[in-house]
Amino acid sequence: LNRLEFPANVYPFLNCQRLGVEVDFIAPREHLIQLEDIEAQLTPRTRVLSISQVQFLTGQRIDLAALGRLCRDRGVLLCVDAIQALGATGLDVRGLGIDFLATGGHKWLMGAQGQGFVYISPALLEQLRPAMVGWLSVEDPWSLLDYQLTLRTDAARFETGSFNALGLTALLASQQVFARWPMAQIEAHVLDLSGYLIQGLQELGLKVITPADPAARLGIVTCLHPEADRLQRGLAARLIMVSAREGIYLRFSPHFYNSRQELERTLAGLKTLLYPSQQERFAMW
Template identity: 45%
Template sequence: MDWTALRDEFAAVTGRWAFLDHAAVAPLPRCAAAALHQYAQSLAENGVAAFRIWFDRVEQVRILAAQLLHAPSPEDICFIPNTTWGINLIAEGFPWQAGDNVVLAAEEYPANQYPWLNLAPRGVEVRRVPSRGARLLLEDLYAACDSRTRVLSISSVEFASGFRNDLAALGEFCQKRGIFFFVDAIQSLGAFPLDVQALPIDALAADGHKWLLGPEGAGIAYIRREKLEMLHPLGVGAFSVVRPWEFSRIDFTLKPHAGRYEGGAYNMAGITAFGASLQMLLQAGIERIAERILELTDYLCEQAQRRGWTVFSSRLEKEKSGIVSLIHPVWPAREVVRRCRERGVVVNARAERVRVSPHAYNTRDEIDRFLDAATP
């Protein structure tokens, strides 16, 4: 596939950087930046007089998000300000009893640990399962579960190692045992396909500022309709109810879908720009994007090893992702990041290793540019 059109969307950043850090905060494509400008101009010129246009746009973006996740209905999607918020919807809304436990990976990003650790005053135990090297083994997660396990919370891709978890196997395990299965999908949505109808995922959340190439503060959550009533709704407000526009009528009948979590004003600017990025990705094809990302990361690993680097990430076919964790033969990770930034290359450091995360618009030349910048 010719990736020229997609790369053209990032002319602003590629003219300055070899940007290989999409696991952090990605640059906005031209279409998203234009959408932000369009919204700001409309708001400046019209204020509330243009609100119907922008509310309609929110619903259009909701449809795109449902297409991304293969959700049964757009109503199963709600907009959230960040992944942390989505995790807390489950952590704080779940019907816990003292003595219950939640199982997660010990190396999870803090946003997928602190909301669960915050449940300690309610008598909920957090069981943190360590990885074995770069790999988080299914049998270790299974062994941590017992009759009091109520939730298994996992990232689709681990942020530091790049390990891609087997969501199908984990979901099936949870489904058979009545365990609520939650997925932090921020490190895979936009880079790899995810089908919530094919996978027994009960809920997921992801902000849009990484692989989805949107702005910070505009993300999505999915909650399986059958699980909705077991959760105590949080953040309820005027738009959580079935008659949201009847401001003088108080009728606390919640929407029978994920929309009940959208209590207040929307981040119209963020959702608008996020929608532009999402439409661009869907048009390119998520399956093709995944193939391209794996092609680039395979090339990166091959060339890095030739130069004496150690590839920490698992590169087994079903475990590799868009994140590659590397160990430099000489320098510590922070020194590599510093030297690269001075030479116009953006990578990052996590867990004392160099983290490289190219997207589909990147090129092999940019991979070479990174390796050259990190050569003593």
């Protein structure tokens, strides 16, 4: 793991410490995760590397192709949290060598809260036995009184009960919207917006911690300011929705339905909050 991961990708592994699992953390450099630091942290005892495809705080997009090759060479399972990426980009799980992928559907996939999905590679599936099972985990769930614990051979063995039908219906509806355009076109538009936003924030004198390189970012753009909470509230009052995190991070997340004109209004509102009297700019950090 790394020390800027979202808690949902940390606590499940920390919970395994009671079973004797050791968890190692990789320290980012200047808020960014470096492949060489990951490689240096791997040992012959490392079994799993878990990482977000796009980091929730910085917006850094991880080079999963290089990471997948590294994990295969070292015999390490690659676990990916894709919640901040899917919907803004496509993902070839087999081509990238991903063993396990999990995502919620309520972020960039634009579904409702309370649903998501996982991918488990066929090779990994053969090694796993569910910690919990339910009536839908077995081969013949409708033989209701024949209690045969014969697990299904596919990933459905991890389904313990009834589906979130309403949430899945919403997710299906959102995917029908996405299907109107090629994913490559959506990604290109998202990258254009995030690049435009990075430039605009820097022109306002803000320190942007999201990589400028399009290959190393996607939709999230984050800058530093000691009054991030105040700026977030000020933008919200102008009906511009951004996130403030940890008191100093101001995070923007333009998606395919946004436009440059909307980002211009965002930057104009931010400028007013930063320099209400057009006083001389000062270095924030």
